[in-house]
Amino acid sequence: MMYSEKVMDHFMNPRNVGEIADADGVGQVGNPKCGDIMKMYLKIENDVITDAKFKTFGCGAAVATSSMATELVKGKTIDEALKITNQAVAEALDGLPPVKMHCSNLAEEAIKAAINDYKRRKGLIGDNGDCDACCMRCEDIHHHMNDEDE
Amino acid sequence: MSTRNIYLDHAATTPVKPEVLEAMLPWFTENYGNPSTVYSIGRTSKKAIEEARETVARIIGAEPREIFFTGSGTEADNWAIKGAAYANMKKGKHIITTSIEHHAVLHTCQYLESEGFEVTYLPVDEYGLVTPEQVEAAIRPDTILISIMFANNEIGTIQPIAEIGKIAREKGICFHTDAVQAMGNIRINVSELNVDMLSMSAHKFYGPKGVGALYIRKGVKLTSFMHGGAQERGRRASTENVPGIVGLAKALELADKNMDEYNKKLTALRDRTIAEIEKKIPFVRLNGHREKRLPGNVNFSFEFIEGESLLLMLDLKGIAASSGSACTSGSLDPSHVLLAIGLPHEKAHGSLRLTFGEENTDEDVDYLMEVLPEIVQRLREMSPLYEEVRNR
Ligand SMILES: Cc1ncc(COP(=O)(O)O)c(C=O)c1O
Numbered sequence A: 001m002m003y004s005e006k007v008m009d010h011f012m013n014p015r016n017v018g019e020i021a022d023a024d025g026v027g028q029v030g031n032p033k034c035g036d037i038m039k040m041y042l043k044i045e046n047d048v049i050t051d052a053k054f055k056t057f058g059c060g061a062a063v064a065t066s067s068m069a070t071e072l073v074k075g076k077t078i079d080e081a082l083k084i085t086n087q088a089v090a091e092a093l094d095g096l097p098p099v100k101m102h103c104s105n106l107a108e109e110a111i112k113a114a115i116n117d118y119k120r121r122k123g124l125i126g127d128n129g130d131c132d133a134c135c136m137r138c139e140d141i142h143h144h145m146n147d148e149d150e
Numbered sequence B: 001m002s003t004r005n006i007y008l009d010h011a012a013t014t015p016v017k018p019e020v021l022e023a024m025l026p027w028f029t030e031n032y033g034n035p036s037t038v039y040s041i042g043r044t045s046k047k048a049i050e051e052a053r054e055t056v057a058r059i060i061g062a063e064p065r066e067i068f069f070t071g072s073g074t075e076a077d078n079w080a081i082k083g084a085a086y087a088n089m090k091k092g093k094h095i096i097t098t099s100i101e102h103h104a105v106l107h108t109c110q111y112l113e114s115e116g117f118e119v120t121y122l123p124v125d126e127y128g129l130v131t132p133e134q135v136e137a138a139i140r141p142d143t144i145l146i147s148i149m150f151a152n153n154e155i156g157t158i159q160p161i162a163e164i165g166k167i168a169r170e171k172g173i174c175f176h177t178d179a180v181q182a183m184g185n186i187r188i189n190v191s192e193l194n195v196d197m198l199s200m201s202a203h204k205f206y207g208p209k210g211v212g213a214l215y216i217r218k219g220v221k222l223t224s225f226m227h228g229g230a231q232e233r234g235r236r237a238s239t240e241n242v243p244g245i246v247g248l249a250k251a252l253e254l255a256d257k258n259m260d261e262y263n264k265k266l267t268a269l270r271d272r273t274i275a276e277i278e279k280k281i282p283f284v285r286l287n288g289h290r291e292k293r294l295p296g297n298v299n300f301s302f303e304f305i306e307g308e309s310l311l312l313m314l315d316l317k318g319i320a321a322s323s324g325s326a327c328t329s330g331s332l333d334p335s336h337v338l339l340a341i342g343l344p345h346e347k348a349h350g351s352l353r354l355t356f357g358e359e360n361t362d363e364d365v366d367y368l369m370e371v372l373p374e375i376v377q378r379l380r381e382m383s384p385l386y387e388e389v390r391n392r
């Protein structure tokens, strides 16, 4: 398995690692059981993301996609940011090995979770409504991998 | 990039020793005869194989006719288990093994389950040990095979093989041990241990890859694994890998000769590394048993971080190591061995295995201890799990 140079660069020199103390939205996705957790902090002014930081527990791909995701959301409106797909994150990194594509889901979900948190705080959505962050991730991957096996 | 290159993954494979390579070379070019032929150059090859067989037999306390060369350790395991299962299925269909075997044994047993055999996977304690009492209690009237690894490839735990052998012998049940990791590290005498079958693989003791051997005690019933010609007395057909077999025997001979010194050296490197990691890095757990472990094996879980990230960072510093994290395996579950000794998933993901060998020195440990604490700290600073602990 080989990572692209860009993945290695973002793994070795991750952009925006850390926390934002007065974040407007915080999202945590993943599960230590699956071996990966990503936590994203967003600073949002007038629906525009002005700053983003992350903390990640996971493999090289998980760290690199977190780093890239924070780069991609900065300067975007929340609606634009919600449209960022895991595919887009992976492409921005010059691709990921097939077995690592699921790590990029984490990045997409973390963005969504952080924005949903922002919306919730603003009273734009209900307390438990509209959460797009997929909490069945592991099982999804299981099905996905089993399909590939066949 | 790093200028250092330190190989700390000898449980994965070892480099071929120059003396071993030298012994192998003539059998590729000058002495290329097929051992099954009658003319001189073929007879030369045949003789080389028989000498190799005698060497292996002498070292493990067996008779030459009890040694069968195979294409790998995996093949030896497959043959021993499937061969004994099929040869004895009229007597019974129950097999006993452990939950921490190498996949070569585990997946073979799972296959046999799909063929109607029943397998008991004995659990292990927190150190990865099974007890002879557990084995005895699992024996049923229809038990036909016990297969328990000599030493574990991930955590290095060494099982009480002699005691288990004694029980198996008393009950008249065939006993196989996967000694792929133990061979070359521990002196093994199959007669003293009451072992009926034993697997080994040359590339784990400075021999070539793709050649192994199975010891089969005289009188043990086993179906053939490869059907074809009359090689290996008709029990393992296929033209012999003459250079490989010569290399295996040479490597084992050297290992046997240097065993005490090798063992002492590796044990010192291992114990120093364990002590320094425990001293310099907080939130760690040694996996495996402190004393009953392979001389070169160090296995730690570092809390709050994931193993693949750790390996990538070590690699950038020129250190080659391995991990039981799911992220390194392309599967979703972390190592079955680490789960079997009771580690929660997140700690299994944060495991690191360092296995020392011949070329390693104290300077390698110095360097490792220079870079490892920094790398662990750096990854922890990045981890949301560590944050929670720090803020507590
Ligand atoms: C305990 C154990 N059994 C079996 C094997 C398989 O040996 P080979 O690589 O020769 O097929 C290995 C090697 O990874 C091992 O460590």
Ligand code: FES
Residues within 6 Å of the ligand: A034, A035, A036, A057, A058, A059, A060, A061, A062, A100, A103, B326, B327, B328
């Ligand atoms: S985080 Fe486990 S494979 Fe990426």
